[in-house]
Amino acid sequence: MKSKIDRNIVIGFALAIGILLLTAAASFWSIRGLSVQTARVEHAYQVLQEAETITAVLKDAQAGTRGYLLTGDTMYLRPYSIATGQLPASLERIQALTVDNPAQRARLDSLRILVEQEFRILRPLTEIKKSMSRAAMQTLLDTDRQTLRQVRILYARIKDSELALLAQRSALQDVFEKATPIVVLVSAVLAILIVVWLVIKIAKELADNRRLQGELADINAEISRRIAQIRALAEQVVQGDYTVKITDTAEDNLGGLATSLNRMTQTLDASFSALEKRNQELDQFAYVASHDLKAPLRGVTTIVKWIEDELAAELSPQLRTYLDQMKGRLARLEDLINGLLAYARVGRTAQTTATVNVAQLLGEVAELVVPPDFTLRVAPEMPSFMTDRLGLQQVFTNLLSNAVKYHQRGAGHLEVTCREAGPFYEFRVQDDGPGIAPEYHQKIFLLFQTLRDRHTAESTGIGLSIVQKIINEHHGSIRVESVPGQGAGFIFTWPK
Structure with a gap:
């Protein structure tokens, strides 16, 4: 409706402007025509005046010369x-x-020739010479009379031609003098009528606009109320209430959206109920794994220790090797169980935020996992901010312990730096160990993936998987930058 109103107003304005332009053009044409004809009339008068002046001046020059010949007075x-x-x-x-x-130019060219001829006749007469005979003087005077007669005849032709142009131009001037006021008056009347029509049209359109605005305000209020219901449902869903419903049965887009949201909440309620049941089963599995699996494992470990203690004198070197291998396998199995339990618990425990001084946190972690023969440099720009202290501590603990565990060169150097990256802090844990080949940069974050022999007790391949899962839970990311023989750098982002 608004576009239709705007289109009508635009069409009205365009029509009004077109008519005004036409009337303005007509007025301009009339006034311009009057001005042109007036200028042409004045032009004709100027030509007549100049022609008359030339004839009169030439006649005066002839009369004065004759007076001089009669009296000899130079005046x-x-x-x-x-x-x-x-x-x-x-x-x-x-x-x-x-x-x-x-045509006039041709007559004027003839007039110029006659004037020059007249001057050639009069010039000797103004210079009386004793040698000039009376007969010669009389011949010059006769020629002078004939020349002046031709000048008068030519002047008459010029005057008649210019008077004819003057009559024609004066007639056109009269026409424009009469038409111009009429055209201006008609233009003024049309302009007034157009303005009145536009005012009426705009007033009507404004009244329609106000009516439409009132209707739109009512519709917007109703839509706002229904959207508020949808927003309230979304807030309750965010807070974990999936039983909420919207009582909106209108057959429009918002009504269809309300129906879809109601179905969605029903589906979410069923899905989260099933998920809660699965979590309970996972909790039960974790309990069984931590007690029922670890208890017989500790029993087997104890039996191996009894064999070593009670039959120490009877054990052959080969049997002792077998027992050592068994203890290693048992220790690895216990580490795997503990690692799986730690991986399963990530994201399932409530996060508690606190103000964390990262430099201080790294000092505490270093005391636990960094041996005395290693040096750890912590950059001075470490931040302090509110975050999940336990999660960040687990990440640094695993990364630093991995750097020590896989160093393979004795004493080493570790470094932790930080920089801001938009809404995140970007931490880098750098070591000077053997490095990681590019083909393993993605695999090392998978479960049970390790660069060491699987039979090595401390290499479970779960540590970096736990780190990645913790960082993902906090909507961050982790990557590795490394070249074999030049150490490895683990870079991860953590939200501010």
């Missing part, structure tokens, strides 16, 4: 002097004014 030569300075400029101006009129 009569003043019109001639004025003509010699004024006529060339007048001829240039009138030619410039008639540049768009070829």
Whole structure:
């Protein structure tokens, strides 16, 4: 509906602007035409004035020259002097004014020739020479009269042609003088009508808009109420209540979403009930593994010890070797059971957060797992922050103990550094041990994967799996950077 209203307003404005542009163009055309015709009328008057000036000045020059010949008074030569300075400029101006009129240009070219001819006749007469005979003077005067007569005839033609143009231009000027006020008035009336129509149209559209806004406000309020119900259901699901239901039976998208959420909560309730049952079974398995499996294991270990104690004198070297191998296998089996129990418990115990000073935590871990012949360097930029202390302690314990366990070079050097990586801290545990080949960089995090002989008692292949599971539970990541012979660096991220 809004797009339709906007489209109507745009169309109305476009129509109004189009009409206004047309009326403005008509007004401009009328005023421009009046201005052009007025300029052309003035142009015709200027041509007539210049032509008349040329003829009058030339006539005055002739009269003054004749007066000079009769009286010998040089005062009569003043019109001639004025003509010699004024006529060339007048001829240039009138030619410039008639540049768009070829017929007049031809007449003016003839006029220029006659003027030059007249000056050639008058110039000897203004310089009386004793050698000039009366007959020669009379011949010049007769030629002068004929030249001036031709000038008058040519002037009459120029005047008649320009008067005809003037009459035509004056008639057009009258037309534009009468049309311009009418066009301006019509344009003004149209503009007023368009403005009134637009005001009415916009007022109607605004009224429709207000009505629609009221309807949309009611719809938004209803949708907000229904969304609030969905949000409340989501919050209860997050808190572990999967029995909640939404009483929304409307047949629209939100109603369909409410029905889907109700089915989802039913499915989650059933799934989590089954999961809780499986967890209880896993707890029972952990109890059995920690007691029923470890008890006979300790019994076998005790029997082996009794054999060694009571039959020490009767045991052959080969039998002692067999007993040592048996004790190693039993110890490995116990380590495997303990490792599996530790792996199963990750994520199933409640996490307790506390302020952890990482440097202090590393000092405590080092006292437990780093031998005296190893050196541990902790970078000075270690943070203090609220986190799961037990989980972070387990990660550092396993990584440092692994670095010591697989060092194979006697005394070694360990280093722990930290840097910020967005919402995480990125820790790096670096050693100077034998390193890890690239093909094992992913396998070492799998259960029971170890780079040592499986029969080595302390190599269960579970430690790094526990580390990865703890870090994953905290939404972090872990990777290894290592080249054989150049040590290994375990880099993991931990949320701030």
